[in-house]
Amino acid sequence: xxxxxxxxxxxxxxxxxxxxxxxxxxxxxxxxxxxxxxxxxxxxxxxxxxxxxxxxxxxxxxxxxxxxxxxxxxxxxxxxxxxxxxxxxxxxxxxxxxxxxxxxxxxxxxxxxxxxxxxxxxxxxxxxxxxxxxxxxxxxxxxxxxxxxxxxxxxxxxxxxxxxxxxxxxxxxxxxxxxxxxxxxxxxxxxxxxxxxxxxxxxxxxxxxxxxxxxxxxxxxxxxxxxxxxxxxxxxxxxxxxxxxxxxxxxxxxxxxxxxxxxxxxxxxxxxxxxxxxxxxxxxxxxxxxxxxxxxxxxxxxxxxxxxxxxxxxxxxxxxxxxxxxxxxxxxxxxxxxxxxxxxxxxxxxxxxxxxxxxxxxxxxxxxxxxxxxxxxxxxxxxxxxxxxxxxxxxxxxxxxxxxxxxxxxxxxxxxxxxxxxxxxxxxxxxxxxxxxxxxxxxxxxxxxxxxxxxxxxxxxxxxxxxx
Numbered sequence: 001x002x003x004x005x006x007x008x009x010x011x012x013x014x015x016x017x018x019x020x021x022x023x024x025x026x027x028x029x030x031x032x033x034x035x036x037x038x039x040x041x042x043x044x045x046x047x048x049x050x051x052x053x054x055x056x057x058x059x060x061x062x063x064x065x066x067x068x069x070x071x072x073x074x075x076x077x078x079x080x081x082x083x084x085x086x087x088x089x090x091x092x093x094x095x096x097x098x099x100x101x102x103x104x105x106x107x108x109x110x111x112x113x114x115x116x117x118x119x120x121x122x123x124x125x126x127x128x129x130x131x132x133x134x135x136x137x138x139x140x141x142x143x144x145x146x147x148x149x150x151x152x153x154x155x156x157x158x159x160x161x162x163x164x165x166x167x168x169x170x171x172x173x174x175x176x177x178x179x180x181x182x183x184x185x186x187x188x189x190x191x192x193x194x195x196x197x198x199x200x201x202x203x204x205x206x207x208x209x210x211x212x213x214x215x216x217x218x219x220x221x222x223x224x225x226x227x228x229x230x231x232x233x234x235x236x237x238x239x240x241x242x243x244x245x246x247x248x249x250x251x252x253x254x255x256x257x258x259x260x261x262x263x264x265x266x267x268x269x270x271x272x273x274x275x276x277x278x279x280x281x282x283x284x285x286x287x288x289x290x291x292x293x294x295x296x297x298x299x300x301x302x303x304x305x306x307x308x309x310x311x312x313x314x315x316x317x318x319x320x321x322x323x324x325x326x327x328x329x330x331x332x333x334x335x336x337x338x339x340x341x342x343x344x345x346x347x348x349x350x351x352x353x354x355x356x357x358x359x360x361x362x363x364x365x366x367x368x369x370x371x372x373x374x375x376x377x378x379x380x381x382x383x384x385x386x387x388x389x390x391x392x393x394x395x396x397x398x399x400x401x402x403x404x405x406x407x408x409x410x411x412x413x414x415x416x417x418x419x420x421x422x423x424x425x426x427x428x429x430x431x432x433x434x435x436x437x438x439x440x441x442x443x444x445x446x447x448x449x450x451x452x453x454x455x456x457x458x459x460x461x462x463x464x465x466x467x468x
Contacts, residue, residue: 108137188211354380397429
């Protein structure tokens with residue numbers, strides 16, 4: 001394997017992680033001293049050193065949130081979490097609930113779609129806006145409580161516990177207005193949150209998953225019940241869905257897969273189910289089983305950047321790098337149109353969006369598309385605040401270093417020498433910069449070296465040349 005490609009796969013793929021929103025708490029609701037203390041906590045090396053470990057998702061993503069909000073003032077308008085905005089391009093998926101207010105129903109549907117798209121911040125805003133229109137809507141409060149909980153990338157944060165309990169309490173207070181399935185969903189969510197601070201998060205997540213399995217068995221025809229049950233299972237064992245053979249589901253993952261496949265068999269355009277299905281099978285020995293669904297996903301919710309991006313997880317895994325590239329171009333455009341409306345902030349703005357640009361970068365590298373790779377490298381360099389790299393180094397510094405791999409792959413040695421030295425506080429990025437400086441001499445030496453005793457590899461058709 002060509003050494004720049006090897007470096008790309010080792011570090012860039014480590015950085016191609018699925019960013020998702022942590023439990024959402026509006027910035028206005030966070031005291032200044034709390035924000036400062038949390039940022040100080042994430043700058044503590046003894047704490048950030050844990051970010052490379054599997055259980056560190058909360059710290060890394062919360063650090064990214066804190067760093068990102070420092071830049072939100074420069075990113076355009078924001079609705080402040082209060083304005084009931086209805087977005088276009090999210091599809092026509094609807095789950096009728098117990099409300100007589102058409103606006104509340106529309107905002108509930110939007111919140112659910114944003115939850116399926118892992119934009120939990122905007123989902124919470126939508127559910128809260130629905131509550132304003134119908135204060136007796138039990139499911140509007142249930143939705144807020146749902147998205148304040150953990151997801152496959154972020155365990156529940158302490159700052160979300162009280163808001164989640166309040167929202168769940170309001171859902172229960174209005175449960176008399178709910179349908180039987182709605183009551184069951186609210187009661188199941190009660191297993192997820194506890195006023196007892198000694199309750200272990202993992203135990204609560206497992207109890208909720210078990211309660212949802214029981215619920216889904218009672219409501220086998222409900223796509224909502226089956227999809228949320230699969231996600232609850234995934235949340236209880238995030239990113240551990242397969243044994244090493246890639247063929248044997250781990251833990252309860254087999255049940256999650258069966259439920260999602262049941263939904264897709266009768267509702268093949270269910271964007272939430274397709275999203276989860278891609279995540280469930282992408283690390284398996286047969287990721288291609290989700291490809292037909294991935295092919296249709298982006299068109300179902302074209303304005304949701306993460307949904308538009310998700311097919312690239314399959315395409316990259318299957319070696320379809322040009323498709324992965326084009327998919328992320330569309331996802332980035334969708335995100336930028338979204339930011340024009342609400343501003344760029346939080347995990348979605350400083351996690352998902354750079355993730356899509358990073359995915360475009362590595363897809364272009366693997367496809368040999370120098371122009372796209374270098375354009376993506378330039379964009380990625382401008383997207384991540386230094387504070388984020390300092391606060392969450394294990395996640396963010398490999399991503400900040402990714403443009404250097406593209407430079408090594410596609411720029412001439414003379415051009416490489418002009419790349420400025422990165423901030424010394426980012427040791428990983430600095431190390432890759434030194435690697436980029438060391439790379440040209442061996443390449444130039446190879447040009448003048450004696451001809452090897454074996455025939456050189458044939459130049460592949462359309463191989464990319466160095467750019468000036």
